Amino acid sequence: MAEETLFTKIINRELPADIIYEDEHCIAINDIAPKAPTHLLVIPKKPIPRLVDATDEDAALLGHLMLAASKIARQAGVEDAFRLIVNNGAEVGQTVFHLHLHILAGKKFSESQLGF
Ligand code: AMP
Numbered sequence: 001m002a003e004e005t006l007f008t009k010i011i012n013r014e015l016p017a018d019i020i021y022e023d024e025h026c027i028a029i030n031d032i033a034p035k036a037p038t039h040l041l042v043i044p045k046k047p048i049p050r051l052v053d054a055t056d057e058d059a060a061l062l063g064h065l066m067l068a069a070s071k072i073a074r075q076a077g078v079e080d081a082f083r084l085i086v087n088n089g090a091e092v093g094q095t096v097f098h099l100h101l102h103i104l105a106g107k108k109f110s111e112s113q114l115g116f
Pocket residue numbers: 006017029030031032033034041086087093094095096097
């Protein structure tokens with residue numbers, strides 16, 4: 001069996017984390033090394049390594065994650081201005097190979113450059 005990812009360990013409470021939201025399909029945590037005053041991670045319970053590894057079977061789950069991100073942004077009080085990022089691949093900065101959405105808010109982002 002594949003080794004559990006860091007995020008699966010957090011989901012299973014085998015590692016501590018600041019879990020600020022949970023439903024049947026995902027959790028949200030505070031990022032341990034925040035790149036903005038609000039930096040949250042929305043993580044599906046299903047350990048899909050990268051976005052490109054998702055299949056048609058995951059369509060409902062991917063939609064759920066977007067809606068959860070919107071609820072979580074609202075819950076965090078940043079619904080009027082936040083950036084949603086998915087890193088796909090080490091070359092663009094993915095370090096944890098368990099799909100997650102970054103919610104970043106509370107600072108000015110440059111318009112021309114997408115990123116943290
Ligand atoms: P990425 O670079 O897109 O794979 O994002 C992984 C994110 O997970 C980074 O922003 C890390 O700071 C964050 N991270 C790593 N370990 C933990 C942890 N134990 N608890 C919360 N966030 C973490």
